[in-house]
Amino acid sequence: MPYMQSLRTLNIEELRCNAFAQDGQQFDMCRLEDFLQESAMGSHVHRHNYYMLMYVCRGQGQQLIDFAHHDVLPGRFFLMYPGQVHAWGSHDGLEGHLIFFTPAFFTERYNNNNLREFPFFNTSHFLPYIDLSAPQAASFGYLLEAMLKEYHAKEEDYLKTLRSFLNILLYQCKRFYFERAQASLPANDRTAVLIVRRFEQLIEEQFREKRLVRDYAQLLLLTPNYLNAICSRVVGKSAGELIRERVMLEAKRLLLHDGRTVAEIGASLNFDDNSYFGRFFKKYEGLSPEQFRKSIHQNHSG
Known part of the structure; x- marks a missing residue:
């Protein structure tokens, strides 16, 4: 391409x-x-x-x-x-x-x-x-x-x-x-930072396979609601947002760097349906994967 x-x-x-x-x-x-x-x-x-x-x-x-x-x-x-x-x-x-x-x-x-x-x-x-x-x-x-x-x-x-x-x-x-x-956190909230750090490590290791908050909460021995509350307090985002952002970041990296088709990139991220990958990407980026790929090239090439 x-x-x-x-x-x-x-x-x-x-x-x-x-x-x-x-x-x-x-x-x-x-x-x-x-x-x-x-x-x-x-x-x-x-x-x-x-x-x-x-x-x-x-x-x-x-x-x-x-x-x-x-x-x-x-x-x-x-x-x-x-x-x-x-x-x-x-x-x-x-x-x-x-x-x-x-x-x-x-x-x-x-x-x-x-x-x-x-x-x-x-x-x-x-x-x-x-x-x-x-x-x-x-x-x-x-x-x-x-x-x-x-x-x-x-x-x-x-x-x-x-x-x-x-x-x-x-x-x-x-x-x-x-x-x-x-x-920026009260002293009694500072252990929350460590929990979020461990959550981030788990996301980094498993974001291709695990997309649900409850999967990570189970690994952390927490309830999904409590994990969401801690993430909101520490970084101002829900646990689900952090998972989606990591998936989106990897998708954008691959669309920029990888020569595979959009469907192949979606499959590598465990999206079984290419149309679902396209809808997911556009919902959070505002552009389709193809549009994003072309816009990045236009803005940063040459």
């Missing part, structure tokens, strides 16, 4: 002068300003097959992540995971750090730590970034500079050291991410 040709899935080996990939490793790191100067591959809509962390210390800009536009501002730390749709927008004087890594790089040492335990790597409705306070930004800046120094020095066991730095960085982000989610 000609309107699919502008979309690419970027491999980590395609990144700028990736010394680690050339050595058979799956990690890269650089300064944000160097990446933007050296590479234009992210200027069109694309998908990553790796994780990307981006810290901004100066400048401003915009980027598209899963069909939503986000401002790129100083003190903002972005966290992206494989499969997300991404494109760079305008940017002016951006400086900071970029880290790219694959699941294999992380789990080689932390094989008991599932990357999906980090809330920012399995959510479709929370923001894909953290706004750091001045002390937090200073701490992150110090850690990232230490990582970059280790990256360039390549001394003995430097890969192990980088994995340790990465683990610390992700757990710090997890702490700040939960603090933000909990800050």
